[in-house]
Amino acid sequence: MKNLKVTVALFLASWFLMVQTGCFGRFALVKKVYEFNDSVGGKDLGGRFVKQLLYMVMIIVPVYELAGLIDSIILNLIEFWTGSNPIAMAEGEQEIQLVRKDNELYKLTATKNQMHVKQLQGANAGQELTFVWQPQQNAWYLHCKGEITKLADLQFGLMTTTAHFYLPNGVVLQENMENT
Numbered sequence: 793m794k795n796l797k798v799t800v801a802l803f804l805a806s807w808f809l810m811v812q813t814g815c816f817g818r819f820a821l822v823k824k825v826y827e828f829n830d831s832v833g834g835k836d837l838g839g840r841f842v843k844q845l846l847y848m849v850m851i852i853v854p855v856y857e858l859a860g861l862i863d864s865i866i867l868n869l870i871e872f873w874t875g876s877n878p879i880a881m882a883e884g885e886q887e888i889q890l891v892r893k894d895n896e897l898y899k900l901t902a903t904k905n906q907m908h909v910k911q912l913q914g915a916n917a918g919q920e921l922t923f924v925w926q927p928q929q930n931a932w933y934l935h936c937k938g939e940i941t942k943l944a945d946l947q948f949g950l951m952t953t954t955a956h957f958y959l960p961n962g963v964v965l966q967e968n969m970e971n972t
Contacts, residue, residue: 819863820863825850825855825856854953855948855953858946870902883904884904889902890912894914895913897913898911906925908920920936921934921935922935923943930947930948931945941958941960
């Protein structure tokens with residue numbers, strides 16, 4: 793019960809931040825799920841039936857819903873602040889932004905499935921970290937000071953879909969959604 797309260801509190805805080813900053817993005821992850829769904833089958837009646845069946849399964853197993861949640865909470869927020877969504881970028885495409893906060897200057901470099909942050913000026917000048925999306929694992933990782941830390945992942949099953957959020961103190965928040 794406590795994990796559910798913490799999860800709901802984190803969701804509401806993220807939602808509040810998103811709404812207050814007005815970060816409405818391209819929903820690139822949802823579009824990728826849709827493109828995958830659209831690539832199955834063909835244009836004939838049998839292919840359209842397969843597409844519709846897969847679509848219904850992906851609604852029941854909340855693939856679209858979880859993709860929308862990740863887009864809303866993480867990817868669209870990155871897109872709002874940097875002007876680019878790392879999931880929507882093509883291979884080799886890159887966007888660089890300089891961000892100043894007080895006396896600190898940061899360089900944000902977005903490439904496909906990555907967001908690299910380097911502090912250029914300030915007390916921690918030279919420090920770097922990278923957020924990496926691993927589509928094969930449906931997971932976000934943080935690369936910092938030679939260490940790789942898993943931040944979140946999604947596991948899709950026939951009966952349940954599970955989202956894990958890994959906190960710095962070692963606590964893992966888990967949200968199970970039963971597919972009915």
